[in-house]
Amino acid sequence: xxxxxxxxxxxxxxxxxxxxxxxxxxxxxxxxxxxxxxxxxxxxxxxxxxxxxxxxxxxxxxxxxxxxxxxxxxxxxxxxxxxxxxxxxxxxxxxxxxxxxxxxxxxxxxxxxxxxxxxxxxxxxxxxxxxxxxxxxxxxxxxxxxxxxxxxxxxxxxxxxxxxxxxxxxxxxxxxxxxxxxxxxxxxxxxxxxxxx
Numbered sequence: 001x002x003x004x005x006x007x008x009x010x011x012x013x014x015x016x017x018x019x020x021x022x023x024x025x026x027x028x029x030x031x032x033x034x035x036x037x038x039x040x041x042x043x044x045x046x047x048x049x050x051x052x053x054x055x056x057x058x059x060x061x062x063x064x065x066x067x068x069x070x071x072x073x074x075x076x077x078x079x080x081x082x083x084x085x086x087x088x089x090x091x092x093x094x095x096x097x098x099x100x101x102x103x104x105x106x107x108x109x110x111x112x113x114x115x116x117x118x119x120x121x122x123x124x125x126x127x128x129x130x131x132x133x134x135x136x137x138x139x140x141x142x143x144x145x146x147x148x149x150x151x152x153x154x155x156x157x158x159x160x161x162x163x164x165x166x167x168x169x170x171x172x173x174x175x176x177x178x179x180x181x182x183x184x185x186x187x188x189x190x191x192x193x194x195x196x197x
Contacts, residue, residue, distance in 0.1 A: 003191060008046040008069040015063045017099030023106045027073045028190060031097070032113030033121055034079030037143040040177045041113065042067065042076060045186055052076060064096055072194065075100070075107075081123035101136065108193045109137050111186070116142035116156055116174060119163045128164060139171045139189060140164070146176035 014020045030038045039052035051067065065076040077097050101107070110131055114120050120128070131138045148156060153174070160167045171189075175182035 003069060003072075003187070003194070005046045005069065005187065006048070008048070008051060008067050008074065010051060011066040011068040011073065013063040013065040015096075017064075017096050017103075020064065020100065020103075023104070025068075025071050025073050025106065026194065027075050027105055027107045028193065029075040029077055029100070029107055029110045030113065031077045031101075031110055031127055032079060032141075032143075033081045033115070033124060036079065036113045036115050037175075037177065038076055038079065038113055041111070041141065041143065041175060041186075042074065044177050044180065044183050045074075045190075064100055072190075080127070081121055101130070101134070107136060109139065109189070111141050112138050113141045113143050114164075116145050116153070117147055119159065125163075125165070128170075132166060139173060139186075140167075141182065141186070142172055142174045144176065145174035145181055146178045 030042065032038050042052040043049060046067070046069070052065065062078055064078065067074040067076070077100065080097060101110075112124075112128060112131065114124055128138075128140075130136075142156075142160075145153065160172070164170070173182045173185050173189075175186070
């Protein structure tokens with residue numbers, strides 16, 4: 001099923017899990033560390049400049065943002081692990097993320113974003129373990145791929161095998177907002193998920 005990605009629109013955002021209405025459509029979620037590039041990826045996926053607001057301030061997405069395309073919700077979860085936010089904010093975010101992922105929703109896939117240039121953080125590993133333990137289907141998107149040369153990239157891919165549990169068994173996609181690497185592959189995955197509906 002071919003989707004017209006340009007038709008995606010912002011649907012709603014929620015600051016507390018209790019505000020989110022019950023699940024009525026297929027949902028595809030985006031998770032990752034603050035500033036890993038979730039908003040940028042969403043904009044590239046939908047071929048739009050400012051659908052998801054990109055901020056140079058890490059930890060800016062403090063809400064769960066829903067975008068709608070046909071009968072699918074694309075759900076941008078708050079970035080986690082940013083040191084400079086208050087403890088109460090951190091607790092609210094983790095409540096939002098855990099509440100959302102643990103609820104009885106029709107989550108078909110999580111795109112788990114990891115900065116390709118660095119080893120995953122403790123929070124990244126925590127999230128990956130959670131997705132594995134709950135048997136939530138997910139794909140790892142390795143962002144900022146254009147910032148590495150061929151040799152550095154090969155080194156990081158090798159290192160991920162030790163750093164990320166079950167890395168060799170997980171589908172991973174290098175992604176760059178600059179070169180558009182990975183965009184078509186991500187769209188293909190989305191379409192496969194919908195076709196299996």
